[in-house]
Amino acid sequence: MLSFNYSLKKHNTFGIDVNAKYFFTFQLINDLQSFIKNKKYQNLQKIVIGEGSNLLFTKKFDGVVIYPQIKGIELVRQTDDFYFIRAGAGIIWDNFVEYCVKNNWQGTENLSLIPGTVGATPVQNIGAYGIEAKDIIHSVEYVSLEKGEICKISNKDCKFEYRNSIFKNELKDKIVVTNVTYKLNKKQLLNIDYKGIKDELNNYKEINIQNIRKAIIKVRNSKLPDVKEIGNAGSFFKNPVIDKNLLAKIKEKYPETPNFEIANSKYKIPAAYLIDKCNFKGYRHKNAGVFEHQPLVLINRGNATGQEILELSEIIQTKVKQVFGIALEREVIVE
Numbered sequence: 001m002l003s004f005n006y007s008l009k010k011h012n013t014f015g016i017d018v019n020a021k022y023f024f025t026f027q028l029i030n031d032l033q034s035f036i037k038n039k040k041y042q043n044l045q046k047i048v049i050g051e052g053s054n055l056l057f058t059k060k061f062d063g064v065v066i067y068p069q070i071k072g073i074e075l076v077r078q079t080d081d082f083y084f085i086r087a088g089a090g091i092i093w094d095n096f097v098e099y100c101v102k103n104n105w106q107g108t109e110n111l112s113l114i115p116g117t118v119g120a121t122p123v124q125n126i127g128a129y130g131i132e133a134k135d136i137i138h139s140v141e142y143v144s145l146e147k148g149e150i151c152k153i154s155n156k157d158c159k160f161e162y163r164n165s166i167f168k169n170e171l172k173d174k175i176v177v178t179n180v181t182y183k184l185n186k187k188q189l190l191n192i193d194y195k196g197i198k199d200e201l202n203n204y205k206e207i208n209i210q211n212i213r214k215a216i217i218k219v220r221n222s223k224l225p226d227v228k229e230i231g232n233a234g235s236f237f238k239n240p241v242i243d244k245n246l247l248a249k250i251k252e253k254y255p256e257t258p259n260f261e262i263a264n265s266k267y268k269i270p271a272a273y274l275i276d277k278c279n280f281k282g283y284r285h286k287n288a289g290v291f292e293h294q295p296l297v298l299i300n301r302g303n304a305t306g307q308e309i310l311e312l313s314e315i316i317q318t319k320v321k322q323v324f325g326i327a328l329e330r331e332v333i334v335e
């Protein structure tokens with residue numbers, strides 16, 4: 001279905017009120033292919049959105065917003081070790097997690113309550129509490145926006161990195177994810193090392209995926225604002241990675257700086273710490289603000305424009321650069 005001059009307010013978790021020139025929803029791949037072949041829309045800019053939970057609109061979108069509504073969850077095959085579950089791109093991610101947990105299929109539970117859809121999981125390589133989508137994705141099916149061809153790529157070809165994939169680079173705005181197949185391990189490989197989760201699980205009699213989901217929901221709700229109440233897009237910036245020399249320099253002034261060594265003398269620093277240290281918790285800029293319990297989350301304090309939120313993000317980037325010499329990179333996509 002195609003709509004004209006369509007408000008995106010309900011389609012982005014920041015709740016920014018801008019219009020899309022065209023808004024196209026579909027349930028069947030055939031309908032998407034017919035739309036792609038229609039010459040009238042071929043030269044317009046196109047973006048795909050799920051729940052709009054990682055997007056900041058700063059102006060009217062003068063092209064086509066594509067909103068996939070493919071549903072359906074299917075156990076397509078199983079081996080002695082794995083379940084292969086294929087899910088439609090339009091399914092709300094947390095509904096999928098809930099379904100898996102009910103069926104006792106383990107692997108998605110740490111990603112409970114992350115806003116967004118199944119189709120966004122490979123794009124953004126969503127992650128939380130020690131698990132990333134790349135750990136459970138087997139393959140991704142998509143349709144190319146140029147010719148309408150159906151393609152399928154394996155986990156390896158998705159070029160997954162921290163909050164990054166081929167879909168944010170070479171294939172950006174060129175494809176529509178239609179289905180994702182997850183490969184879930186039948187063995188118990190529970191990942192409960194994250195401190196806050198471990199502590200919360202002490203309150204439960206048994207450690208199983210049902211209780212891990214409950215614990216994660218509790219911890220997330222205590223730290224992150226509910227998008228239904230306060231417009232936000234989760235972490236606005238990525239956690240930066242810096243080298244040994246810069247870390248040493250920062251530690252001279254701030255010895256307590258948290259850091260996690262990743263490959264070859266590179267260290268990941270929590271962006272929340274850097275922003276917190278610059279005293280931005282609860283900071284306000286026009287109708288935009290910094291969430292007081294988790295400063296990595298920028299919020300719409302009511303009727304903020306995308307531009308105001310973007311300005312706030314730039315104020316933070318400038319200050320963090322000045323104080324720590326670190327350039328924070330956005331996780332959120334700005335349109």
Ligand code: EPU
Pocket residue numbers: 127128129130223233234235236237238239258270271272273274276293294295296331
């Ligand atoms: N911290 C502070 N002050 C604060 C909050 C945190 O200094 O007010 C420091 C602390 O040192 C803390 C550290 O930041 O130990 C990490 O904080 P937290 O555990 O909340 O995680 P995060 O690194 O801020 C990342 C993801 C989240 C994900 C959580 C849990 C990114 C950009 N963010 O946040 O993902 O839920 O870990 O795994 O990697 C998202 O991507 O939208 C998102 C919410």
